[in-house]
Amino acid sequence: MFLDDRVISELQRAMSGGQNRTMVAQRLADIVRSQGQFRWVGLYDVDASARLVRNVAWSGPGAPAHPVFSTDRGLTAAALSGRATVNVGDVTEDRRYLTAFASTRSELIVPVLDRAGEPVGTLDVESDRLHAFTAEIQAGLEQCVATIRGLWIDVREAPPLRGAIVAGEAARWPDRTTLEGRIVRLDPLAPARHGASLYEGSHGTQNEAVWTYLFDGPYATYDAFLLELEQKANSLDRLFYAIVDRASGNALGYASYMRLEPAHRVIEVGNILYAPNLQGTTGATEAMFLMARNAFEVLGYRRYEWKCDALNSASRRAALRLGFTFEGVFRQHMIVKDRNRDTAWYSMLDTEWPVCKLAFERWLDPSNFDEMGQQRTSLSAMRAVPLT
Numbered sequence: 001m002f003l004d005d006r007v008i009s010e011l012q013r014a015m016s017g018g019q020n021r022t023m024v025a026q027r028l029a030d031i032v033r034s035q036g037q038f039r040w041v042g043l044y045d046v047d048a049s050a051r052l053v054r055n056v057a058w059s060g061p062g063a064p065a066h067p068v069f070s071t072d073r074g075l076t077a078a079a080l081s082g083r084a085t086v087n088v089g090d091v092t093e094d095r096r097y098l099t100a101f102a103s104t105r106s107e108l109i110v111p112v113l114d115r116a117g118e119p120v121g122t123l124d125v126e127s128d129r130l131h132a133f134t135a136e137i138q139a140g141l142e143q144c145v146a147t148i149r150g151l152w153i154d155v156r157e158a159p160p161l162r163g164a165i166v167a168g169e170a171a172r173w174p175d176r177t178t179l180e181g182r183i184v185r186l187d188p189l190a191p192a193r194h195g196a197s198l199y200e201g202s203h204g205t206q207n208e209a210v211w212t213y214l215f216d217g218p219y220a221t222y223d224a225f226l227l228e229l230e231q232k233a234n235s236l237d238r239l240f241y242a243i244v245d246r247a248s249g250n251a252l253g254y255a256s257y258m259r260l261e262p263a264h265r266v267i268e269v270g271n272i273l274y275a276p277n278l279q280g281t282t283g284a285t286e287a288m289f290l291m292a293r294n295a296f297e298v299l300g301y302r303r304y305e306w307k308c309d310a311l312n313s314a315s316r317r318a319a320l321r322l323g324f325t326f327e328g329v330f331r332q333h334m335i336v337k338d339r340n341r342d343t344a345w346y347s348m349l350d351t352e353w354p355v356c357k358l359a360f361e362r363w364l365d366p367s368n369f370d371e372m373g374q375q376r377t378s379l380s381a382m383r384a385v386p387l388t
Helices: 005-015 021-036 074-082 135-148 150-157 191-202 205-211 222-233 282-298 313-322 353-364 379-383
Strands: 040-047 052-059 068-070 086-088 106-113 119-127 184-188 239-245 251-261 266-274 303-309 325-336 339-349
Touching (some): 005 021, 005 135, 021 052, 021 119, 021 135, 074 106, 074 119, 106 135, 184 251, 191 205, 191 222, 191 239, 191 251, 251 282, 266 282, 282 303, 282 313, 282 353, 313 339, 313 379, 339 353, 353 379
Antiparallel strands (some): 040 052, 040 119, 106 119, 184 239, 303 339
């Protein structure tokens, strides 16, 4: 017999193998071809709206001569319009035949019909022998199509994949309130109060490097700097915080919430300026902890973003150290100070925050520092410790 229970079982196993559709289709084509010693077997999709037939998989000595063709061409057109198998014993005598291989003598095409009886695909089999497809073989190939019909039907009738339902309400716009820490506090930026110490810590030849990757600065005069601080402080789409050292009362840097999308619960931390005397300190880390905690726990955001120039290696190291996940690089994303900027993207999610928060708290605890102020355990190592 051409087709037996073993072959049907093999086809069924291929259908349920859990691989992607292309791999399943290829396996099916190979199985069908191996049973009858046919020259060539092809599986096709039918796109009725575009009036096109497209090859999905093939098994044989060569690729299909017509991987995509119109639904009104060839023997396929007859199978589709008639919703029935077309069996041609001698293709040289049938003008409808689209020549694929010079040695082909007979061809059989079985249409795949959906539950409404409309064609959605075809099984195309060719042989080097005249009248190769007996009634028994045709019945077997039609049974093959009945067995593997799900390759077309299940895909077309399955509901589209969609993301999980997100419960809750939109996030809040940040308030102009102070975020209190042990070493630093974050005050809403006030140029009259913070401007002098910010200018002193960020200007001068020794401080020019802090502006390398920022969108603005450095400034030729204090008045020009103060004018820019006023614009930052009064911005309607960003909220800037001055990072104030609690011991001295001096503002040592600033950072902002930006690109806020409360409806999607996405917020970014950016425009970060750390004067040299803030860089690498415990206060620098605490400032980022305070902003992240406020974003997740008070404001209700679910995605917290960090973006930087892809060439800014220090910022990229900082993002990973703080617990952000690298997501990729947007090439030629911006032109900043007349230079190309590729932007590296990082994010932290609300589901990741509990681990990150505990790591921050453990790291910031005074017991984590020796008498010289050196950390005993790194922040990255703290995140590797299980939640307790």
